[in-house]
Amino acid sequence: MEDRTKEDLLEDLRKKELEIQALKEQLKNQSKNLAEVCTVKDLASHPILPRTNIELDNKSIARYSRQLILPELGPKGQKKLLSSSALIVGCGGLGCPAAIYLAAAGIGCIGLLDYDVIEISNLHRQVLHTEERIGVPKAVSIAQAITALNKDVEVVPYDFVLTSEVALQLVSKYDLVLDCTDNVATRYLLNDACVMADKPLVSGSALRYEGQLTVYHYQDGPCYRCLHPKPPPPETVTNCSDGGVLGAVPGTIGCLQALEALKIITNIGSPLAQSLLLFDGLYGTFRTVKLRGHKSTCEVCGDNPSITKLIDYEQFCGAAATDKDTGLSLLGREKRITVEEYKSIRDSKTPHILVDTRLPVEQEICALPNSINIPMKQIDKEKSRDIIQSNLLSQGSKQVFCICRRGNDSQKAVLELSQLLGEEYEVKDIIGGLTAWANKIDSSYPVY
Incomplete structure (x- = not known):
């Protein structure tokens, strides 16, 4: 009798799981309708049009008043923000804070690229997502959060895998790119695409209690390949899924990525173009390491680059362009x-x-x-x-x-x-x- 009862309960559980999955699919479809998702097929027919002749109306003056009165920024800087565009690649722990602060500051158009959907394990650090949106594409979820905060921002969610075939076309549409990803192959891909499209790349990373931040290919600073000509062995790379992370750490780095992007667009302050910012969340310390400038012998941004088109980065790095566990195969x-x-x-x-x-x-x-x-x-x-x-x-x-x-x-x-x-x-x-x-x-x- 006890075994039969257990089987009945397991069968009920399976039925409930199927019902939950069906509800998630309904929610996913409804969410996609709320934000126009751009697919690979739509990429060529979906231009990001530059905004010109921006004027500040009373609503904008009221909304952005606290930053408008900053002498370094002022109305001139705000107009630059409103007419600018930024692409965020990775809508997770770094992408969430970066996206919401760029939207709050008034960036005219924000592109959001991520092919993943929300899981419950994301929620402790990817703070724009909610329990109700589990199973929804992350790019769509952030698009909804941005629209709820600032309807004047044009937001374009891209729900596809970034590949060598489309990266250059996508990156070329935007004024700058924020690398909020968690894998080495995509870092090389974004770096090379930004160099070839001549776009600044604001790169952040976070693991356990530590974070790093720098700006590549800007103001004669190095690109990622200048510092890392060859990828590390795949077995030495740890991501958040394996190594863990305290949620406030990517939150801190993501906010700083937004800050660097705002500085670049408005041409204020000193962006981290030749510096690497190191953050230790466990001890609450920041330190900056000086980086060497643009390397003339670099394979992609050097005087005579040997890499002139995007390559197969998964093959180059020996690892998949994902932070998901792909599984090793070492034994018979x-x-x-x-x-x-x-x-x-x-x-x-x-x-x-x-x-x-x-x-x-x-x-x-x-x-x-x-x-x-x-x-x-x-x-x-x-x-x-x-x-x-x-x-x-x-x-x-x-x-x-x-x-x-x-x-x-x-x-x-x-x-x-x-x-x-x-x-x-x-x-x-x-x-x-x-x-x-x-x-x-x-x-x-x-x-x-």
């Missing part, structure tokens, strides 16, 4: 098992040990019972080998299974432990990790 199938296969091993009480390679703080969130926590950075230590061998001895087994959040670090752990323990031990990883366990085995298990 014989070294891997599915979560269903592992559940059978647990249910049959076959002697083995389970090594959880996540950080201790992640184990505090959730963990499978009887797992041994050895963080990935410690997996190759002799102490780790001794712990594993001791537990195997007590179990009377030589089977080791490794698990992590999504099935990436666990593969690396298998490679390390196979060498550390030797051929007499059977070491395998669990495909998809704890996320797969939650999706396929236990729907009550938390996903983070």
Whole structure:
């Protein structure tokens, strides 16, 4: 009777999930109607027309009065803002504050590009999105927030992936670009497109408690390639999804990106054209590092550039142009098992040990019972080998299974432990990790 009741509940849950998904699709379609979404097909037929002969009416004077009375800006600067355009690439933790402050300041036209939809995990830092708009395209969501704040701003949401085929065409439409993305391939793509279109690039990044900000290709400053001619190895790059971030940190950097854009458009102050701003949110400190100027030998902005057209940046960087987990493939199938296969091993009480390679703080969130926590950075230590061998001895087994959040670090752990323990031990990883366990085995298990 108890099993039947559980099945009934699971069936009810599946039905509710289908109903929720249908409602999300309805909301998504309604949201798209509220903001005209520009697709790749629409790009050529959707020009951003320059605004000329801007005059300040009484409404504008009242709205922008607090910045109009700034001597450095004044009515002349406000007219520049109203006649300008800015493209924001990435509508997440950086893009939200950048977009709303540009709209509040009166930028005439704001383009918003992001192909992703809102998830609940976004809301702690992507503060223009709401619970009601989960499942809605992020660009559309920000467009709605901007329109609610300032109806005089023309806003164009682009709901597609930025590629080498369309980047130059899109970037050329705007006065400047804000890089609010979270992956290396898109950073190189935006940099090269901005250099070729001769547009300033306001670049921000945030991870954990720290943020960085600079302006590329402006006032004889360097472009991104001047400083980073070659991309870093993909395995050394960490994004917010893997490394975490405190929401106020991208909020701070996003606001500063908006500030840099406003300074560039109105030609006031000293933009960070040859400086890198470093922010440490944990200690509340800012420091500025001087950058070398434009590099004459740079492959894209140098005197004799070897890169004269946009290339395949995913191939160049060896990584996808996304902050989503794309999944590593380091092991053959014989070294891997599915979560269903592992559940059978647990249910049959076959002697083995389970090594959880996540950080201790992640184990505090959730963990499978009887797992041994050895963080990935410690997996190759002799102490780790001794712990594993001791537990195997007590179990009377030589089977080791490794698990992590999504099935990436666990593969690396298998490679390390196979060498550390030797051929007499059977070491395998669990495909998809704890996320797969939650999706396929236990729907009550938390996903983070």
